[in-house]
Amino acid sequence: MDAKQNTKGLLSKLQSADNKIVIGGIEEFRVSGNIELLPTFIDFVLNTQNNEIAKKGMQVLYDMKDEGAVHVVFDRLKDIKYLEFQKQLTAVLWEAGMNCDDRLEDLVAIAIAGNTETLLEVLTVIENIDTVYSFEDIGELKMNIIEEIEESSDELKNQLLNSLCMVLDGMVA
Numbered sequence: 372m373d374a375k376q377n378t379k380g381l382l383s384k385l386q387s388a389d390n391k392i393v394i395g396g397i398e399e400f401r402v403s404g405n406i407e408l409l410p411t412f413i414d415f416v417l418n419t420q421n422n423e424i425a426k427k428g429m430q431v432l433y434d435m436k437d438e439g440a441v442h443v444v445f446d447r448l449k450d451i452k453y454l455e456f457q458k459q460l461t462a463v464l465w466e467a468g469m470n471c472d473d474r475l476e477d478l479v480a481i482a483i484a485g486n487t488e489t490l491l492e493v494l495t496v497i498e499n500i501d502t503v504y505s506f507e508d509i510g511e512l513k514m515n516i517i518e519e520i521e522e523s524s525d526e527l528k529n530q531l532l533n534s535l536c537m538v539l540d541g542m543v544a
Contacts, residue, residue, distance in 0.1 A: 449477065504544060
């Protein structure tokens with residue numbers, strides 16, 4: 372069977388009305404899913420109304436090891452259509468241990484724009500980055516965070532943003 376037939380077969384399983392078939396499709400993606408199918412799989416997981424299926428799908432995303440997956444997740448994180456799913460998508464970055472070293476600027480922008488739950492997830496991702504950055508790069512990111520703190524009246528978010536600044540301080544070369 373060729374790749375197109377595999378893709379069609381997997382997609383039909385994910386769209387089935389039978390939960391057992393859907394769960395089988397999720398497991399099939401876990402074993403043989405390729406990066407080309409990942410955007411569709413993410414959309415499926417985020418949009419399903421079935422909690423059991425969503426949970427199983429998220430677990431597969433948490434176990435992703437393909438290095439290209441980080442780009443797919445960030446494409447979704449930066450797309451306004453996925454704003455309501457930022458917390459879940461950011462959790463995928465952390466849970467899957469995706470390398471976000473080159474995405475610090477994006478992560479800080481998501482933290483600033485997101486709600487407190489998303490910010491908490493981003494903070495966890497950033498805390499696990501094991502790279503050093505220039506004083507100038509960190510200084511610029513911190514200025515953006517400070518601007519948000521000055522404009523926001525959300526006390527919890529401001530505390531988390533302040534924590535983010537402290538984490539960034541520890542990342543200076």
